[in-house]
Amino acid sequence: MIQVPDAISHPDVPKFFGKREYRELHLDIGCGLGGFLIAAARQHPDNAYVGLDINSRSLSRLAASLNFHNLPNALALSSEGRYFLETSVRFRSISAIHVYFPTPYIRSLQIPDGVEWKVRSRLLEPHFLQRTRQVLTDGGSLRVVSDHREYMANAREAALQVGYTEVPWRDHIKSSRTLEIIGTGCEREMLNLGKDIHTLMFM
Numbered sequence: 001m002i003q004v005p006d007a008i009s010h011p012d013v014p015k016f017f018g019k020r021e022y023r024e025l026h027l028d029i030g031c032g033l034g035g036f037l038i039a040a041a042r043q044h045p046d047n048a049y050v051g052l053d054i055n056s057r058s059l060s061r062l063a064a065s066l067n068f069h070n071l072p073n074a075l076a077l078s079s080e081g082r083y084f085l086e087t088s089v090r091f092r093s094i095s096a097i098h099v100y101f102p103t104p105y106i107r108s109l110q111i112p113d114g115v116e117w118k119v120r121s122r123l124l125e126p127h128f129l130q131r132t133r134q135v136l137t138d139g140g141s142l143r144v145v146s147d148h149r150e151y152m153a154n155a156r157e158a159a160l161q162v163g164y165t166e167v168p169w170r171d172h173i174k175s176s177r178t179l180e181i182i183g184t185g186c187e188r189e190m191l192n193l194g195k196d197i198h199t200l201m202f203m
């Protein structure tokens with residue numbers, strides 16, 4: 001069992017989670033509007049979920065949804081994934097890191113439309129992946145979903161390079177719609193466009 005403030009040092013965390021104990025702690029990095037975060041928190045009330053995003057507009061919409069669903073086990077924070085793992089997360093404390101539809105073209109993040117953090121490279125590069133390994137518990141997993149074949153191929157190569165083992169994908173949530181794996185806005189959009197969705201899971 002884990003108390004979230006023991007694992008994550010951020011001023012909003014003790015206020016929100018208090019001393020409640022959870023079976024697992026999950027991070028959703030680049031959570032966007034929180035399709036996965038909300039579904040996972042509803043389906044797994046014994047787990048705690050923390051979503052991160054650099055886009056304050058998405059985050060304020062997500063805060064309203066979280067408020068509406070009144071979920072005591074899901075919190076969204078404004079932060080950049082790499083910086084957050086380096087400054088705010090205790091080693092060996094996270095059960096799973098979810099990275100769903102990471103932005104492949106970082107120039108799109110430099111248009112100052114609600115984006116409050118400077119991002120200079122794609123998220124899934126070796127330094128970040130190395131850090132994810134350090135914060136995951138024994139048996140913890142990194143899960144990545146995207147329609148972007150080249151980004152996924154590079155991410156797989158980098159993950160194997162830093163010592164991850166690839167394992168078969170396991171769904172964490174049950175989606176209400178057929179074909180959906182993670183139930184996010186991006187996944188729905190890509191499925192509507194007829195794109196293939198690729199999954200990667202590492203331990």
Ligand SMILES: C[S@@+](CC[C@H](N)C(=O)[O-])C[C@H]1O[C@@H](n2cnc3c(N)ncnc32)[C@H](O)[C@@H]1O
Binds near residue numbers: 099185
């Ligand atoms: C394409 S959207 C996907 C959102 C959501 N995961 C989904 O599947 O619908 C990518 C999200 O990642 C966020 N993002 C991009 N780089 C990030 C970083 N380095 N740290 C945190 N969030 C990031 C963007 O602001 C955006 O909300």
